[in-house]
Amino acid sequence: MSLSAQLPVLPIVIPLLMAPITLLxxxxxAPWAWAVLCSWLAFxxxxxxxxxxxxxxxxxxxxxxxxxxxxxxxxxxxxxxLVLVLVSGIAAVVFPFAYESVKSEIDERQSPYFYGALLICxxxxxxxxxxxxxxxxxxxxxxSSLSAYALISMGGRRxxxxxxxxxxxxxxxxxxxxxxxxxxxxxxxxTGTLNxxxxxxxxxxxxxxxxxxxxxxxxxxxxLKLAMFPLHLWLPNAYTYAPSAVTAFMAATxxxxxxxxxxxxxxxVFGFDFAFEVAAFTYVILPLGIAGMFIxxxxxxxxxxxxxxxxxxxxxxxxxxxxxxxxxTTAGLTAALVHMFNHALMKxxxxxxxxxxxxxxxxxxxxxxxxxxxRMPYTTWAFVLSGLxxxxxxxxxxxxxxxxxxQASFAAGHWYAGFLIVLSSLIAVVxxxxxxxxxxxxxxDPDGPYALARKEAPLSMLIPMWVLVIANVYFGIRTELxxxxxxxxxxxxxxxxxxxxx
Amino acid sequence: xxxxxxERYNYWIVITLMMTGLYIVYARGNLVKKIVGLNVFxxxxxxxxxxxxxxxxxxxxxxxxxxxxxxxxGAHGDGHGDDHGEGHDAEGLHDTPEGAHANDLSDxxxxxxxxxxxxxxxxxDGNDLKTALQNLEPSEGEGTEVEGLHETVEGGGKxxxxxxxxxxxxxxxxDVAGAKEAVEGGLHAAPDAAAAAAQTMGAAASHGEIxxxxxxxxxxxxxxxxxxxxxxxVGLALAVRIREAYGTIEEDELEAMDNVAEFGAAGTERxx
Numbered sequence: 001m002s003l004s005a006q007l008p009v010l011p012i013v014i015p016l017l018m019a020p021i022t023l024l025x026x027x028x029x030a031p032w033a034w035a036v037l038c039s040w041l042a043f044x045x046x047x048x049x050x051x052x053x054x055x056x057x058x059x060x061x062x063x064x065x066x067x068x069x070x071x072x073x074x075x076x077x078x079x080x081x082l083v084l085v086l087v088s089g090i091a092a093v094v095f096p097f098a099y100e101s102v103k104s105e106i107d108e109r110q111s112p113y114f115y116g117a118l119l120i121c122x123x124x125x126x127x128x129x130x131x132x133x134x135x136x137x138x139x140x141x142x143x144s145s146l147s148a149y150a151l152i153s154m155g156g157r158r159x160x161x162x163x164x165x166x167x168x169x170x171x172x173x174x175x176x177x178x179x180x181x182x183x184x185x186x187x188x189x190x191t192g193t194l195n196x197x198x199x200x201x202x203x204x205x206x207x208x209x210x211x212x213x214x215x216x217x218x219x220x221x222x223x224l225k226l227a228m229f230p231l232h233l234w235l236p237n238a239y240t241y242a243p244s245a246v247t248a249f250m251a252a253t254x255x256x257x258x259x260x261x262x263x264x265x266x267x268x269v270f271g272f273d274f275a276f277e278v279a280a281f282t283y284v285i286l287p288l289g290i291a292g293m294f295i296x297x298x299x300x301x302x303x304x305x306x307x308x309x310x311x312x313x314x315x316x317x318x319x320x321x322x323x324x325x326x327x328x329t330t331a332g333l334t335a336a337l338v339h340m341f342n343h344a345l346m347k348x349x350x351x352x353x354x355x356x357x358x359x360x361x362x363x364x365x366x367x368x369x370x371x372x373x374x375r376m377p378y379t380t381w382a383f384v385l386s387g388l389x390x391x392x393x394x395x396x397x398x399x400x401x402x403x404x405x406x407q408a409s410f411a412a413g414h415w416y417a418g419f420l421i422v423l424s425s426l427i428a429v430v431x432x433x434x435x436x437x438x439x440x441x442x443x444x445d446p447d448g449p450y451a452l453a454r455k456e457a458p459l460s461m462l463i464p465m466w467v468l469v470i471a472n473v474y475f476g477i478r479t480e481l482x483x484x485x486x487x488x489x490x491x492x493x494x495x496x497x498x499x500x501x502x
Numbered sequence: 503x504x505x506x507x508x509e510r511y512n513y514w515i516v517i518t519l520m521m522t523g524l525y526i527v528y529a530r531g532n533l534v535k536k537i538v539g540l541n542v543f544x545x546x547x548x549x550x551x552x553x554x555x556x557x558x559x560x561x562x563x564x565x566x567x568x569x570x571x572x573x574x575x576g577a578h579g580d581g582h583g584d585d586h587g588e589g590h591d592a593e594g595l596h597d598t599p600e601g602a603h604a605n606d607l608s609d610x611x612x613x614x615x616x617x618x619x620x621x622x623x624x625x626x627d628g629n630d631l632k633t634a635l636q637n638l639e640p641s642e643g644e645g646t647e648v649e650g651l652h653e654t655v656e657g658g659g660k661x662x663x664x665x666x667x668x669x670x671x672x673x674x675x676x677d678v679a680g681a682k683e684a685v686e687g688g689l690h691a692a693p694d695a696a697a698a699a700a701q702t703m704g705a706a707a708s709h710g711e712i713x714x715x716x717x718x719x720x721x722x723x724x725x726x727x728x729x730x731x732x733x734x735x736v737g738l739a740l741a742v743r744i745r746e747a748y749g750t751i752e753e754d755e756l757e758a759m760d761n762v763a764e765f766g767a768a769g770t771e772r773x774x
Contacts, residue, residue, distance in 0.1 A: 135722050142729045149736050153743065160747040161763065164756050167740045171527060174540055174733050181547055181726060188719070189554050 007052065008061035008074045010045040011088060011126045014038060019119035023112050029099070031115040036095045038119055042126065043085075043092040050081035054485070060132070068132075069198045075132030078489035079337065082482075083129045083260045086341055090252045090348050091122045097464035098245035100457075101355045105243045106154055114154060118249070121147040125257045134184045134194045134269070137261060138177060141225065144257075145173045148250060152242040165237035172234040176224025183217030186210050187269075199269050200496065212276050218265055219280065226258030228322065229292030232315045239311035240364075244355030247307060251314055252348035256340050259321050263336065267497040272328060285326035290420055292319030297427040301434070306357075307364040309431055310350055313390065316424065317343045323417060324405055330487070330494045331408035337486035339401035342389075345475065346398060349386035349468040353379050356457035356465065361450055369435055370444040376456050380439045382469045387432035389472045392425050396476040400483065512553045519546035531753040533744065537737040544730045548723050555719030563717030 018038045022031045053059055053076055061074040076084070095118070106114055124144025128137050149170045155162030188194055190210045191202035203211060220231070227235040235255075239247050270277050293316050300312035317339070324336030354364055356379040361368040373380040389396035402421060409417040444450045456462070475482050507514070519542055526539025555563075745751050748759055 135725070139725055139729065142733070146729075146732055146736055149740070153740055156743060156747060160744075161760055163740060163744045163747055164760060167533060167737065167744060170733065170737050170740065171536060171540065174737075175524070175527065175543070177729075178544055178547055182550065185547070185551055185554060185719075194718075194722075 006061075007045060007048055008059050008076055008130065009063065011042045011049070011084060012123060012130060014041050014045065015119045015123045015126070019116050019123065022116040022119060025112055027108055027111050031112040032095075032099045032102070035115040035119055036092075039088065039091040039095045039122065042122065043088040046081070046084045046088040046126075049076060050078075050085050050485075053078055053081045069193050069195050072136055073132040073195055073197075074130050075197060076130060077492055078485055079260070079263070079493060080129050082337065082341060082485055082489060083257060084126060086344050087122065087125045087129060087253045087257060090249060090344055093464045093467055094245060094249045094252070094348065094352070097248070097352055097355070097461050100461055101245045101359055102243060104359055105158055105245075107157060110154065114151070114243075117147040117150050117154075118246070120144075121151060121249075122253075125253050128257050129260060132196050134187065134196055134199065135181075136194075138181050138184060141180070141258075141261075142177050144254065145177065145225075148246075148254065149173070151246045151250075152238050155241045155243045155246070158243075159241050161237065162241035165234070165241050169234040169238045172224055172231075176221045176231075179217045179221030179224070181221075183214045183219075183221060186214030186217065190214065196264065196269050200271065203270065204273060207274055207276070211274070215265075215270060215274070215276060215280070219262070219284075222258055222262045222265070226255050226262060227315055227318060229288045229296065229315065229319060232292070232296070232318075235315060236308050236311040239314070240305055240308040244307075244351065244358045244364075248348055248351035248355055251310070251351050252344040255314065255318055256344050259318065259325075259336070259340055263325055263333070263493070266325065267333070267493040271497040273498075278328065281326040281328055285322050286414075286417075289319040289322030289326060290417065292316055292322070293420065293424040294319075294427070297424050297431070300431045301427060303431075304366055305364055306354055306366050306369060306435055307351070309366075309435070310347065310354065313428065313431065314343075314347060316428075317347070317390075319424075320401070320405060320421070323421070324408060327408055327412040327414065328497075329408060329412050330490045331404070331411050333490035333493060334483070334487045335401060335404035335408045337489060338404050338482050341482050341486070342397035342401045342472075342475065345468055345472050346386045346389040346396075349382060349465060349472060350390065352461070352465040352468065353383035353386065356382075356461050359457055359461070360455070363450070366435060366438060367444070368450050369438045370442040370450065371439070373440045378462050378466070379457055382462075382465050383439065384436050385469050386472055387436055389476070391428045391432055394476075395473060397472050397482075398476075400476055400479050404483065512549065512556075516546045516550045516553065519543070519549065533741045533751040533753065534738070536753075537734055537741065540737070541730065541734060544726070548727060551719040551723040551726070555716040557713060557715045560713040560715040563714045563720055 015038050018034065022034055025031045025034055049059065057077075059074075059076040060068070061076070062068060063072040063074060066072070098118070102111065102114060121144050124140045124142075124147065127140030127143065131137055131140060149166050152169060153163050153166035156166075184194065187199060187203070190206055190208070191199055193199055193202055224231045224234075239251055242250065266277065266281075272278060296312045296315035296319065300309045300316065303309035303312060321336045321339050321343070324332045324334075324339060326332070356376065357368060357372065358364050360376060385396070389398040392398040392402040402425060405421055406418050409415065409421065457465075523539050523541070523543025523546060526542060527536050530536055530539060741751050744756070748756055750756065
C-alpha cells in the first residue's frame with residue numbers, strides 16, 4: 001500500500017477530493033491557489049506515470065482491488081500516458097494563468113464555484129484518458145462535459161450568448177454521450193464485458209450487425225464530442241463566448257481527449273479484423289477529415305471574431321488528426337498522436353494570447369487587435385509565434401506534426417492527401433496572417449473604442465503563456481521527445497489492432 | 503413474422519421512445535421541451551440496458567439472503583458467537599469444494615448454479631463478498647455471454663420454481679447449516695470434511711437456487727440515470743438563466759436576438 005503502488009489513481013483522486021473543498025474556501029485568491037496546487041500535483045503524478053510506463057510498460061491498476069473483467073481497471077499504456085501528461089500539463093499552465101483573466105470576466109462571488117468546476121472538468125478529462133473500462137469513459141466524459149457546460153455559461157456575464165451556446169453544447173453533448181452509451185450497451189450485449197482489453201479479445205471474429213451498429217453509435221457519439229467536421233456546430237459558439245481562460249483550457253484538452261477515445265476504440269477495442277472499420281476509415285473518416293480541413297479553414301478566414309476564428313481553426317486541425325488516424329498505418333497514427341499533442345500546445349498559447357488581449361481591451365473582435373505590437377509586444381509575439389506554429393513553419397511544433405503527416409500520407413499511398421495538407425496550411429497562412437498584420441502593421445482607429453493607450457498584460461499571465469510558446473519551439477526542435485513516445489505508442493496500438501496481443 | 507416482431511416488443515419500445523425523444527429535441531423550439539425530449543431519449547436507453555440484463559424467469563438482482571441467514575442463526579444460535587475466526591478459515595477452504603465439485607456437476611446449467619451458491623454461501627457466513635466474486639470469475643467468463651445465459655436459464659428456471667413452490671426451505675437451510683458445520687469440522691480434519699461440506703453444499707444448491715437477472719446493466723443504468731438527472735438539472739438551470747437574460751426560451755426568438763447582436767451593427771463593431 002505504498003504511495004507508488006497507488007500512483008495510477010492519484011491524478012484522479014487528488015483533484016476529485018480537492019474540488020469540493022474549493023467551494024468552502026473564501027472568495028478571491030484562495031480557490032485559485034488551491035486549484036493551481038491541485039493541477040500541479042496532478043501534473044507531477046502524470047509525469048511520474050509516463051516515466052513508469054516508458055520504462056516498465058503497461059500499468060494495470062485495479063480500482064478497489066476488484067479484478068479486471070468485472071472490476072474497473074485503469075490501464076495505462078504510452079498513449080494514455082501521453083494524453084494524461086498533455087491534459088494535466090495544460091491545466092498546470094492554464095490554471096495559474098487564469099487568475100487575472102477570470103477576475104475581470106467572472107463575478108468574484110462565483111470564483112469558488114468556477115475553480116471547483118474547472119477542477120471537476122480536469123478530473124473528467126483525466127479519467128476518460130486513464131480508464132480501461134468503456135462505461136467508465138462515459139461517466140468521466142459526462143463529468144467533464146457537465147462542468148464544461150457550467151463553465152461556458154459563466155461567460156454569460158460578459159455576453160449573454162454564452163448561455164445559448166452552452167445550452168446548444170449541452171443538447172449536442174448529451175446526445176453524443178447517449179449515442180456512446182447505446183454503442184457500449186450493444187457491445188456489452190455482444191460480449192458481456194465492458195473492459196476494453198477484454199472487449200478486444202471477445203469481439204475477435206464477431207462481425208455481426210450488433211457489433212456494427214455498436215461501432216456506428218460509438219463513432220457518431222464520440223464524433224459529436226470531438227467536433228468531427230459535420231458534427232462541429234456546437235464548438236465555435238461555445239469557444240467564442242466561454243470565459244477566455246476556459247476556452248484556452250478546453251480548446252487545448254477537451255477535443256484531444258475525445259480524439260484519444262476515438263483512437264482507443266478504433267485501434268484497441270475493434271481493430272482491422274473488422275471489414276466495416278476499414279470501410280469507415282476509407283469512406284467516412286478520411287473524407288470528413290479532409291472536408292473539415294478545408295471547409296473549416298475557409299470559414300475561419302472570414303471571421304471577424306478572433307476567438308471564433310481560432311475555434312474554426314480547431315475544427316480544421318481535428319481534420320488533420322482524423323486524416324492521420326484514418327491511414328491505418330503506424331506512421332499515420334504517430335502523426336495523429338503528435339499532432340494531438342502539438343495542437344494542444346499551439347491552441348493553448350493562441351487562446352491565452354487572446355485572453356490577454358481581452359483583459360486589456362475588453363473584446364476579442366479582430367478590430368481590438370489593431371496596432372497591438374507597440375502596446376502589448378509580448379502578447380503580440382506570443383500570438384505570432386504560436387500562429388506560425390499553427391501554420392507549420394519549421395522550428396515549431398506545427399512543422400513537426402505536418403511533416404509526420406505528410407510522410408504518413410505519402411507512405412500510405414494517399415499522395416493527394418499530402419498536397420491537400422499543404423494547401424490547407426496555406427489557408428491557415430491567410431487567417432493567421434490577417435490577424436498578425438492587424439497587430440503589427442495597423443494602427444487602431446483613433447476615434448474608435450480601442451484607441452486608448454494600453455499596457456502589457458500582467459506577469460502572471462505572460463509567464464504561463466510564454467511557457468507554452470517556448471514549448472512550441474522546444475518540442476519543434478527536440479522532436480524525438482514527442483515523436484519517440486508517439487511512435488512507440490502507435491506501434492503498440494497497431495500490433496493490437498492487427499490482431500496481436502498487447 | 504408477427505411473432506418475431508411481438509417477441510421483441512421491448513426493443514420496439516426502445517426504438518419508438520428513442521425516435522420520439524430525438525424528434526422532440528430537434529423539432530421543438532422551446533428549450534424546456536428540448537430538455538424533456540432529451541429525457542425521453544435517455545429513458546429509451548435505460549430500457550435498452552434493462553432489456554440487456556433481463557433473464558427469463560429471473561428475479562430482481564436483490565440478494566435474497568435473509569431466509570438463509572435466519573436459518574443459519576437458528577442452527578448456530580449457540581455455538582456461533584464465540585467462534586468468530588472460523589469465517590476466514592472457511593473462506594480458505596473454498597477452493598477445494600469448488601475443484602471437487604466441477605467434476606460432479608458436468609451439466610452447464612448446474613455449473614452456473616454452483617457458482618451462484620459459491621457466491622451466496624460465504625456471504626451468509628459473513629465472509630467477504632469480493633473473494634466470492636473472485637472465485638466466481640472463471641465460470642463468469644462464459645456465463646455472462648447473454649445468449650449463453652438465456653439458454654442456461656431454461657434449466658435453471660425450473661429449479662428456481664421448485665425452490666419457491668416445492669422445496670422444503672427448512673430442509674435446504676438445514677443443509678446449508680450442515681455444510682457450515684462440516685466446514686467448521688474441516689478446520690480440524692481438513693480434506694475429508696471439506697469434501698463432505700462440498701457435498702452438502704451441492705445438495706443445498708439443487709434444493710433451492712435463485713435465478714437473478716444480470717445485475718451489471720442495472721448498476722450501469724443507475725449510474726446513467728444519475729448522469730441524466732445531472733444533465734437535466736444543468737439544462738434547466740441554463741434555461742432559467744437564458745430566460746433571465748433574454749426574456750424568452752423560444753429558440754427562434756433567441757436566434758433572432760443573437761443575430762441582431764452579431765450583425766445588427768453591420769460592418770462596424772458589435773455592441774459590447
